[in-house]
Amino acid sequence: MKKLILSLVASLGLMFGATAARAAEGGIVLDKFPTERVTDLAALQNGAKLFVNYCLNCHSAAFMRYNRLRDIGLTEQQIKDNLAFATDKIGDTMQAAIDPKQAKEWFGATPPDLTVIARSRASASGSGADYLYTYLRTYYRDDTKATGWNNLAFPNVGMPHALWELQGQRVAKFEEHKDPHDPSKVTHVFAGYEQLTPGTMTPQQYDNAVADLVAFLQWMGEPVQKERVRLGVWVLLFLGLFAVIAWRLNAAYWKDVK
Numbered sequence: 001m002k003k004l005i006l007s008l009v010a011s012l013g014l015m016f017g018a019t020a021a022r023a024a025e026g027g028i029v030l031d032k033f034p035t036e037r038v039t040d041l042a043a044l045q046n047g048a049k050l051f052v053n054y055c056l057n058c059h060s061a062a063f064m065r066y067n068r069l070r071d072i073g074l075t076e077q078q079i080k081d082n083l084a085f086a087t088d089k090i091g092d093t094m095q096a097a098i099d100p101k102q103a104k105e106w107f108g109a110t111p112p113d114l115t116v117i118a119r120s121r122a123s124a125s126g127s128g129a130d131y132l133y134t135y136l137r138t139y140y141r142d143d144t145k146a147t148g149w150n151n152l153a154f155p156n157v158g159m160p161h162a163l164w165e166l167q168g169q170r171v172a173k174f175e176e177h178k179d180p181h182d183p184s185k186v187t188h189v190f191a192g193y194e195q196l197t198p199g200t201m202t203p204q205q206y207d208n209a210v211a212d213l214v215a216f217l218q219w220m221g222e223p224v225q226k227e228r229v230r231l232g233v234w235v236l237l238f239l240g241l242f243a244v245i246a247w248r249l250n251a252a253y254w255k256d257v258k
Helices: 002-023 033-037 041-055 066-072 076-082 100-105 128-135 205-222 225-253
Strands: 061-065 139-141 147-152 167-180 184-200
Touching: 002 205, 033 205, 041 066, 041 205, 061 066, 066 076, 066 225, 128 205
Parallel strands: 139 167
Antiparallel strands: 139 147, 167 184
């Protein structure tokens, strides 16, 4: 039994270690996503607009229907006029405009569905929203790549920078540092960005736009998260009250038994 327990502990350690490694693919610390955006209707609406205009061209959200966007304060008419470009029916799911076969040919793989991407990227290094917030803000120009782009959070990424017009074009600067344990080896350490061309947004505006987009992706992965938390509080209060009643009832039943 002791050996079995030790084996299970070791297996769990390896599993969590692998998860953490995948979450910090670029070897960088994930930036903290401003979680208050998930409950900000204005931020969610702006995130939905960015998602439809910049993400839905290649990525689907096959488990989200357009009419569900009413939950973030939009009317059906607003959704139909401003967001439902790929369909005439507001009850349809959010499908990508691109042909999957063409996408695979151009990018080497079919772009993944983004309905639950924020939940799937969670790890020991941070939440899925932290990862996406970092990922969308660490693109840089790299002429050695087929797309002309690279990413600090996801090195050798196959996806080009869809938001480059907003952020502008920049290159990453790396410094060579000798390995303290082996002077014959040299490591490249990120030392900042150099802006090549300006974007249509300032850096602060771009960070805010990305935060809104990630907030929408986070909400889309679980639209009822806020309601779930609210109901969970009432359930815990009920269980606490029931435990007290059960305890006193048990004492009343057994009070004459010695």
